[in-house]
Amino acid sequence: QSALTQPASVSGSPGQSITISCTGTSSDIGGHDFVSWFQQHPGKAPQLVIYDVNKGPSGVSNRFSGSKSGNTASLTISGLQAEDEADYYCTSHTDNITWVFGGGTKVTVL
Amino acid sequence: QVQLVQSGAEVKKPGASVKVSCQASGYTFTTYGINWVRQAPGQGLEWMAWISGYNGNTNYAQSFQGRVTLTMATSTSTAYMELRRLRSDDTAVYYCARGRVPLIPAASFEYWGQGTLVTVSS
Numbered sequence: 001q002s003a004l005t006q007p008a009s010v011s012g013s014p015g016q017s018i019t020i021s022c023t024g025t026s027s028d029i030g031g032h033d034f035v036s037w038f039q040q041h042p043g044k045a046p047q048l049v050i051y052d053v054n055k056g057p058s059g060v061s062n063r064f065s066g067s068k069s070g071n072t073a074s075l076t077i078s079g080l081q082a083e084d085e086a087d088y089y090c091t092s093h094t095d096n097i098t099w100v101f102g103g104g105t106k107v108t109v110l
Numbered sequence: 111q112v113q114l115v116q117s118g119a120e121v122k123k124p125g126a127s128v129k130v131s132c133q134a135s136g137y138t139f140t141t142y143g144i145n146w147v148r149q150a151p152g153q154g155l156e157w158m159a160w161i162s163g164y165n166g167n168t169n170y171a172q173s174f175q176g177r178v179t180l181t182m183a184t185s186t187s188t189a190y191m192e193l194r195r196l197r198s199d200d201t202a203v204y205y206c207a208r209g210r211v212p213l214i215p216a217a218s219f220e221y222w223g224q225g226t227l228v229t230v231s232s
Contacts, residue, residue: 051218099157
């Protein structure tokens with residue numbers, strides 16, 4: 001199972017919105033609605049910010065939203081804040097009852 | 111509250127095995143599955159395997175088939191990940207993560223352990 005494809009980096013100014021894409025295949029993203037996104041700050045464990053394509057866990061800011069079209073999922077962060085600077089990873093369940101991650105995207109707040 | 115507490119850092123020689131534990135608390139262990147995810151230094155996340163807390167069923171990533179074994183002890187609410195025939199590129203932080211909803215392998219990872227650094231070096 002090949003890794004999902006994410007841009008290496010995305011940047012934005014405070015208050016702006018940014019979108020991170022995550023491209024897979026019909027065997028993972030395209031065929032399943034079990035797509036999640038994680039935020040990871042340096043030296044910390046990942047934190048779930050979106051699950052099942054577009055659902056937000058309790059306690060996570062509603063500035064994070066998710067969507068999917070075909071084989072590509074997207075994470076949008078609205079009203080960008082300094083604390084959003086982190087690495088972001090997408091993951092999808094697959095036909096083989098496994099999970100596959102994207103390579104990660106570094107978000108920089110300018 | 112849900113907590114996953116992992117065992118401490120390990121240093122192993124190439125060819126050896128390592129067994130990492132993940133002790134759960136704050137919920138009924140047998141209701142949820144546990145995933146194992148690793149992260150090499152400066153690299154991304156890599157899913158390794160999943161075990162059902164209900165019946166011990168497992169799913170493994172193809173890249174780890176034959177080298178990793180997941181087990182559990184329900185009496186102590188502890189999951190274990192054993193990785194054999196260690197290589198230098200197995201040096202990574204290993205995380206356990208609990209599924210968000212009961213039983214199903216497709217449940218996303220809502221709660222994470224603190225991570226266990228495994229260093230493989232001669």
